[in-house]
Amino acid sequence: MIEEGLPSMGNLVKQQRDAMVVSQVKTFDVMGTQIIDAMAVVPRELFVQEARKSVAYGDEVQPLAEGRFLLTPMSQARLIQALDIQPGQAILDVASASGYSSAIAAHLAGTVISLEEDADLVAQATAIFPTIDINNVVAMHGSHEHGLPDQGPFDGIMVNGSCQIFPQKLFDQLSVGGKLVYFSPVGSLARLIVVTKTELGKSELVVDEMFVPELPDFAAKQEFVF
Numbered sequence: 001m002i003e004e005g006l007p008s009m010g011n012l013v014k015q016q017r018d019a020m021v022v023s024q025v026k027t028f029d030v031m032g033t034q035i036i037d038a039m040a041v042v043p044r045e046l047f048v049q050e051a052r053k054s055v056a057y058g059d060e061v062q063p064l065a066e067g068r069f070l071l072t073p074m075s076q077a078r079l080i081q082a083l084d085i086q087p088g089q090a091i092l093d094v095a096s097a098s099g100y101s102s103a104i105a106a107h108l109a110g111t112v113i114s115l116e117e118d119a120d121l122v123a124q125a126t127a128i129f130p131t132i133d134i135n136n137v138v139a140m141h142g143s144h145e146h147g148l149p150d151q152g153p154f155d156g157i158m159v160n161g162s163c164q165i166f167p168q169k170l171f172d173q174l175s176v177g178g179k180l181v182y183f184s185p186v187g188s189l190a191r192l193i194v195v196t197k198t199e200l201g202k203s204e205l206v207v208d209e210m211f212v213p214e215l216p217d218f219a220a221k222q223e224f225v226f
Contacts, residue, residue, distance in 0.1 A: 099125030
């Protein structure tokens with residue numbers, strides 16, 4: 001029985017989600033109404049570890065399996081906004097972990113492929129999507145670095161983590177005019193970069209800098225010095 005005057009668990013979670021949108025998304029130059037609306041309804045607590053559900057909406061990276069994580073809400077929103085997803089587009093979401101980023105992108109895109117190397121996280125995402133009426137996302141197990149060349153070309157690709165090297169194999173899977181959005185480390189932060197595929201090659205735009213953990217799949221190769 002809920003004591004009179006106290007919010008139910010559902011109402012409390014909604015309050016936390018609303019507070020996240022107001023304090024971590026809207027205040028950091030996220031202007032896309034659809035992104036804001038999606039983050040206001042997608043239950044982030046379903047995508048985090050059971051022991052961390054109470055802090056699912058905090059301004060912090062959420063650790064998952066070893067080396068896997070969810071970005072902060074602000075970084076996630078900025079990443080998706082930079083991709084500038086249009087209705088009907090096919091999107092590849094790389095290093096999608098438990099699928100939160102894909103669930104947000106699903107509200108904007110035509111179809112989303114949620115690509116993750118950890119098989120348990122793929123299974124988790126697959127189980128969550130139907131429970132929140134997300135039916136235009138497919139979670140797939142595969143290499144972050146190699147992407148899904150057989151499924152492309154894609155209109156947009158986003159990488160949920162910082163890459164020491166440029167994700168060339170992912171870029172190659174874009175259609176002309178498509179965008180690759182990723183983070184590149186600079187000191188203790190990472191630059192959010194939009195790379196558009198053109199007829200002549202590519203054009204790049206640096207959007208901002210923020211803290212984002214690195215993805216080992218895109219680490220620079222060690223060179224031996226003799």
